[in-house]
Amino acid sequence: MVKKEKRSVDVTDVRNKNGRRKHFIDPDVIIIGSSSDEAEPDSSDMSDSDPVTAPLHNKRKIKSHADDDVPHDEPPPTKRKTKKGEVLLQTASKEDALEMAQEKNVYKPSINAVKYKSDVMNVIKKLRTQRNVTAAKGGKGVGVQNSRGRIPLKTKMLQGNAMLYDGLKEYLLTEQTRIEQGYPFRNTRKRYAAVLLGGDKRVTTDSSEKICSRCGATYSVGQTGRHTRMKECNYHYGKGVEQRVPGGVETRYSCCEAVMGSPGCQVFKLHVHDGVSLDGFVFTQPRPTIDTSCPGVYSLNCEKCYTTRGVELSRVTLVNSSMQILYDTFVRPANDVIDYNTRFSGISEKNVKEVNVSIKEVQKTLLNLIRADTILIGHSLDMDLCLLKLTHEVVVDTSVVFPHSLGPPHKLALNTLVADHLRKIVQDRASGHDTAEDALACMELMLWMIKEGGRVRRV
Template structure:
């Protein structure tokens, strides 16, 4: 990445990162059949290229993550390590910015104690960054949403009355994800609203293990989205501070525009930074000393809303630097650094990945079909103004298909370009073992996680983390 950011001088002007995950016939640790060395009369393992037809380029195996973690190519390739000096510099700048924001809030509100909930309300810039799918500024897209209304003239509510927490559950329908339950609780944890909602379109997956929604529940439900929006608007004026965990999903499901929000994802950032997000279950265990989402019949939105509220109240009580801010600066996002260097970035990936990886500064073209991904990359490379960095990801393809895709991209690379292709294999077995370990390390579990199982996890992780990197220069 140094040549992209100008840290070192090279002739390279354009880089394409072509990431192939869950490659169906990729077995990086399989040994090739031994051959007999005629000169020495001993058996040797033949070093055959894993991508036949591309032998002239650089190709090597690489470990894509550390420990027993599930490999994430975006986390490995789109992050830059930060030196201790830079970490200290960032920490100092962050503390200075926090003090400045506190001083501004206190001056405008007359507060003298620790910052109130108002301090944590996302700014317009933060809304754009953390809630990119909510059309606050897009008039055309906003036509499908309803905005919360200000309190009537003369009506007032206390700060405590204007702090509410929300959690929604969704099911998958023929038109995508739709709302099936919404819960609102106030600052005293009183449930103000808890209703099931019948989607407009037929349900194809109840997602019961997460949503707790069943066919029987939906058959007995008559409430529709318009009905619940009306109830929501009666309880949530525009002045309300609405707290949620990944609140973008809740507002999207409700088709609601509300600007005064606190997101516990932002209050408690993941140690690895975006696009990683700490699970609500983890935050509740870590900071509230309470286990949630432990049942086998899905999440309870009341339990989740209360946990979200308590996490926000805990942060407000202890102040902006709780629990710590230093972990945010151990890595920087390549996309953000390139934006600062005024260099163009294109991301061709799934809709969800495009939102999380772009950071609001990269051009995105959502595609999931591998052929469409490659065709989009080729088109953008041949426009006359190719991006400095292109990130393209496909999933579930074969090695023979990857070779064909690579040759197509390679033949359309502009001069002074680099194509980096990364292959990784199946991670389903590793994910299953992680899930089993999480269940068995729960103090209430009757089954324990032992040394033998950890050794099995380590071996599975090593296989899943081993990838292939192929580099060609144009």
């Protein structure tokens, strides 16, 4: 006996215990025999015009095909949340975790795909070089990172290169150029003081009003240089980069690619200024007349930190013409530090507090080595000399030797010069710059210039 039974179906109950989607039963179900035995509906009996059963039935089929592509024999990766709310995959071993950390260090500072590929290739090149050096040393590490900022003056490496010295004479800055570039000169009216003949906004005054070098805001300080009010600094750490767009050119920040003038992408607890004090300067002395040896050629690079009195020296590195590090040390600032500028300097509070070297000790060490006719090489060396509180006249500035195509006051960055002329990549560390790397790059640039006979490719 065949009978027809009317039943209502709960549309929300669409899955069985295994998670598979159930077939929907038409309200008019034909029951054959006992009423407890339900027949499986035929797909031909289910009309496509039914507003309830047809769409859900099609969706069930799509879902079943998708499930077939998932490998159910492998357990899904486990996840955990950090304090910052980031979801990280738990790796199978410490080696995998280390590789993920290295990948993250390369990926985070990359602002686009081109920069990312460049950083990856540079990391691979450094790993290969490190492996070759380790193999040459018989499997022992060279320990470069451990000696960072802790290399005392090596007097055995002070040999001069007379041929290089003579070749660099044509690249020495004239007095007028040093004035225009903001180099410090000896103050003849005040002892142990310097003067910037071209005028410079970096010079600190007794004014209680300061201008933040990051966001441009004006803020007040007391007599000790401390802030009178605690105000956050909202700023962009990247430079403005012009990009061609339909209808013209727009400028965006290199740090976050936001349009010029947009709110800052970084926040710091206080404002800072890059003023320098012109007191406490020392001056290089001439050599004794009986000394007829080569005066020497050295490359110099410094890093700064922000203190209550402006910017102060936090690290200095000196390199000779044989590409050897003569002197490298962290320096403890004389005033309270506001920001160690770690993003660019690569220097942390721990690095500075582990040493007790003062700027006066650094000056004494350098004056025993650098004479009045010694050639110093650097990139924008005026700032390095201001940080060292040292006046020196015989200088070679790579930012002047390799000029910008637009002329002054535009300057090419050091990493741009190295990439264009030496086909190398520097200043790519996520932890900041390295003074030793920059000093070596400046020396290598001038060695390349001497070798090429003064032929400079315009950038």
